[in-house]
Amino acid sequence: MADWIPVVIIFGPLLAAVLVFTQTVRGVTATLVTGGILLIGLVALGGEVSGQGPWLTWQPGGWPVPLGLRWQADFFSVAMLAMTFLVAVSGGLFAIGFLPAAMPSAARHFWTLWLFTWAAMNSLLLAADLFNIYVGLELMALAAVGLISLTRETEALQAAMRYFLVTLFGSMLYLLGVALLYGQYGMLDQAALAAVIEHGLANGVAAVLMTLGLLVKTALFPVHFWLPSAHGKAPVPVSALLSAVVVAVCFFVMYRLWSGLFFVFLAERPAMVLGAIGLASILWGGMQALRQQRLKMIVAYSTIAQFGYVMLVFPVFVADGAAFLAWHGTAMMVLAHGLAKASLFFAAGCLSIAHGHDRIRELTGGGGRLGWVWLAFALAAASIVGLPPSGGFVGKWWLLQAAVLGEAWFWVVVMVLAALLTGSYMYRGLEAAWRPAPPVEAVRPVPAIMVAVTLFCAVGSVAMGFLAVPLEGFLGRTFQPLPIAGG
C-alpha cells in the first residue's frame, strides 16, 4: 500500500506551516504549493480506496496495534479530505484579496495558523487511535483560537478566549472517556476496541463523556453558545473554514465513534437523545438566525441548526428502514454544507467589504460583481435549505427517504419543519438582493478573486447534487458503517 499518501496529506501542510513560520516561504506560495501536492495525494488516495477499499490502514512507526497506532481511510474520509481541501484552498485564495483590504498587519501570522489548522483537520480525518485524535483536536482548537483572534479587536479576543476555554473543556471530557476505555481494555485503537467492547458502566460513561466532549466542539444545543460569537467575529476566511470544516471534522469524529466503537450502544434510547439534541439545535439555531440583524451572524447561527439536522441520522438509523441511506444522506449533507457554508461566509465578506458593513436592513442588490456575489449567496442558500437539484437537497432527501422507509414519522415532521425554518432565515438574508442598487460610487470595489471563489464554492455545493448517482454508487460500494479491523 502506498505509504506516502497519509504522510503527505498530514505532514505536507504541517511542513508548509513550519516553513512559513521560519519565514523561508511566503504564506500564499506555501498554501498554493501545498494545495497542488495534496491534490496529487488525494487523487492517489481516492484511487487506492476504490481499488482496495472499503478500508485502508497504515501503521506510522511500524508497530502493530495495540502497541503502535494506525491511520485509516474509507470513502467518507476521502470525501471529507476533499471537502477540506476545497475549502482550505478557496479560503486561501479568498484571503489573497481579503487580507490586504481587511487586516494587512496580521497577514504573516494568518498563513502559519491556516496551514496548522489544515494539517490538524487532515490528521483527525485519518486518525484511528483515540489518543491521537485527542492530540489532533488540541492542535486544531489551538490553531482555530489563533485564527479567531487575528484581528485583535476586543470582541474577537473575547470570543476567542471563550472558544478556547469551552473547547478545552470539551477536550478534557473526551480525554476522560478515553482514559476510562484505556483503563478497561488497555487499548486505544478504535477498531480493536470495537471488537471487544461490551455493555457496562465504565464503557457507558466513556461513551457519554466522549460524545459530550465532541458535542461541545460541534456546537450543538445546549453547548452551542460559543459558536455564534467565535464564527461571527472571526475574519471572513476563518469563519468559513471553522463553520464549514472544523465543526464538520468534530462531527466526523463523533460519527466514527458511533458507527464503530460505540455501535453496540446505538439502541433506541441513546439515538433518541442524540436526535433530541439535534432537534433542539435546529429550533434554537433557526430561531436565533431569524432574529439576527447582521448577515454574517445569520450564517453563523445556521451552522448550529444545520448540524442539528445532521444529528437526526441517529434516530433515523435505528428506525431501521434504510439505514445505509441515512448514513449516505448524512455524508452528503456534511459535504454539501461545507461548500455552501464557505460560500455564504465568503459572500457576506464580499458584501461587507463593498458596503462597509453587513447590516441586513441597509444592504442592497447591485449589478456587476455584487450581482455575482448575490447569485452565489442564493445558490449556496438553496443548497443549505435543500432545494433540488443541489447537493444539500440530495443529502436531505436521502435522510428523509430513510426516515419514511423506517416509518419514523416524528422525525419526518421535524425534517420538514427544519427545512421551512432554514428557508425562512435564508430568505431574510436574500431579501436584500432585491433592493435597488445604490449609486456606483457608494460601493467599494471587491477584488475579483474573492467573487470568483465565492461563486466557485456555491456552484460546487449545487453541482454535488448532479454527482449524486456516481457518488451513491461509490458510497454504496465502499461505505461501511462498521470499520472492519485491519492491519
Added chain:
Amino acid sequence: MVLFDLILGLLLVVLVQKCLSVTDLFGAVISFMAFGLLMAVAWVRLEAPDIALAEAAIGSGLTGALLFSTLGRLPHSEARQPIASRTVGSGPGYWLAAGFWWVSIMLLSVAFFLSLLELQAPGLGGYLQERLSESGVLNPVTAVLLNFRSLDTVMEIAVLLLAVAVVWSLGTVGWPAKQKLSLPLLVGLVRLLTPVFLLVAFSLLWRGNHAPGGAFPSGAVLAAASILLLLAGKTIRIYPLTMFWLRWVLAAGLLVFVLAGMSLMFAGYGFLVYPEQWAGTMILIIEVSAGVSIGAMLMALYIGGEPDFHAG
C-alpha cells in the same frame, strides 16, 4: 504509607479548592504551584517518576512562571484586587439551566467514580516489555514516546510550536525585555547556577535512554535557566539575523522529527519506522533537537509575544 497517601490526597483537594475559591489572583497562582508540586509527589507515589518530573518542571515550575509573568502584565491594581463576584444571571430560566447542569454534572461524576471501581487496568506493560529490546532504548516511557507512539509526540511538539505561533500572532514585546528583578544576589546566583542547569538538562536528555528523563523535562530545565538569566538582566541583543536563528531553533525539533520520519519512508522502511540497529542513535538525535527546541519554545512562551528589536 497509607496515612501519607491519605494526607497527600486530602491536601491536593484542599489546594484545588483554595486555588478556585481564593479571591486574589496572586494567591490562586501560589496555590496552583503548590498543587503542582504535591501532584508531582503523588506521581512518585504512583511509581510514575517520568510524569512526576514533567509535572514538577512544567506543570508547577514553568506554568507558575507563565502565570506570574501574566500577572506582571496586568494593571497592578487588577492583579492584587479581589476577583469581583459577578452575578451570572437570575430569573427562573437561569436557575433552570443552572439546576440542569448541576444535576447532570453530579450524576456524571458519580457514574464516573463508580466506573473507576470496575476498571480492570490491564495496561500495555506486557506488550511493552516484550518489544522493548527492539525499540533502541531501555526506558519504556522513552520507547513509547519516541518509538512506539512517535506520531503522538511529533504532533505534541507541533502543538507547542503552534502555541508559540499563536502567542506571536497576538503581538510583540519590546526587546530587551524589561523583566529584570533588582535582587543583588540574583546575578551571582545565576552565574553560579547556569552551568549546573545546563549540566542537569544534558544529563536528563542522556538519561532518557535508560531512566526517567528525556526531551520534555530537559527542555523545561533549559527554559528555567534562560528565564533566570533574563530575570538577572543578562539578555542578548537581538538583530534581524538573531531572529532568523531563533525561528529555526524553535522549528528544529519538529523539522528534524518529521524529516527523519520522511527520509526513513523514502529509504523504504516506512514513516517513522527506525531500523533496529539505528533506533537508539536516531532517537538520541531526535531527542536532542526536540529538547533544545522545547527549551526555546517554553522560553518564547514566557517572553510572550514576538521579540521586537526595533522597539528596544
